[in-house]
Amino acid sequence: MSADTTTHSSPGARPAVGWSLLGSELSVLFRRLRTWAMLLALAAVPLLIALAVKLSSRPVAPGRGPLFLDRITQNGLFVAVTALVVCVPLFLPLTIGVVAGDTIAGEANMGTLRYLLIAPAGRIRLLLVKYAGAVAFCFAATVTVAASGALAGVVLFPVGPVTLLSGDTISVGESVLRSLLVAGYITVSLLGLAAIGLLISTFTDVPVGAMAATIVLSVVSQVLDNLPQLDWLHPWLFSHHWLGFADLLRQPIDWTSFGANALLQAGYIAVCGALAYAKFSNKDVLS
Incomplete structure (x- = not known):
């Protein structure tokens, strides 16, 4: 198959095709029993x-x-933050690895990838839509943990003003906003892993293999990040800033770690996205 399969269509129809494809992708993703599980x-x-x-x-x-x-x-609002801390090293990367590893390999395995490429969307747009679906799941997964933690904390423990790491006390409303900021920080942290999963997914027609490889890489990155002998490598590891949201729990907020994390993840997205397109554009799709 050629590098980019397209059909003749008016330029104005292409954005509609893209949005339709994205809507279909999100619908399929969030209707799956596996996703809800x-x-x-x-x-x-x-x-x-x-x-x-x-x-x-x-x-x-x-x-x-x-x-x-x-x-x-002392304060049930800390349940959400504690749960996010617990989920970041393993549970969230595991679920992201499953979704991201299935993006392209899953379609190839089911025999639907060839039919998707016949549409006027083309390979670039298909990759973007698949990655957008993985990003949506990153957001949904993080918000699910935060929301469940907040609900459990409110029901089981007293709730009141929160004392930050800096010693300052903030209101319940502002503490909820801080929890949302932490959830946003962790969502951004997972975007690089989602891009890695998309890249790996273009190399195989076996989704389980792509899922496993993505999850293993997340574990390896965290192990390497804890070895002092590899201090020079730590700033380049996609997991290096995963737990660096402490500055969001101080007064005033220091956005340095958030910016460094976002820049690192953007680098992984750019590099993995380029490599994914280079591989996918030359991939012979037979099913």
Whole structure:
């Protein structure tokens, strides 16, 4: 098949084709039982954390367990942040790896990729739509954890003004906004991994292999980031800033870590996107 299969259509019709393809992609993604199963599993994490703390016969000692775990009994709003901290290293990358690894390889495996390329969307637009779907899931996954944590915290623990890491106290309303900022930070953190999954997905017709490779790379990146002998490599690892949202919990907010994280993820998106197109544009699609 040629590098970019297109049909004759008016220029004005192409944006409509793109939006239609995106809508179809999101509809298929969020109607899948697998997608909802993963979101429900993520929603269960903060609930389990809250129940474990609530039913515990002794208070959590400061410094023990995940960040902010010892503050949950004082203020239920910390359940959401604690759950995000717990989910970032494994649970969120696992679900993102499943969705991103399935983007192209899943279509090839089911035999539908060839028919998608016959549409006037073309290969570039198809890659963009597939990545947009993975980005939408990144957002949905992070918001699911945060929302479930907030709900569990409000139901099981007292809620009131929050003391930040800087020692300042903010209102409940502002603390909710800070939680949303943390969720946004983590969503941005996962965009590089989604781009890596898309790239790997263009190399194979076996979605399980692409999913596994993406998840393994997320684990390897985090392991390398914890080796002091590789300090020179750490700033280049896509997982380096995953837990760097502490500055969002200070007064005033320091946006330095957010900017560094966004720049790093943008670099991975650009490089992996270019490589994905280079591979996909020359890929012979037989099914």
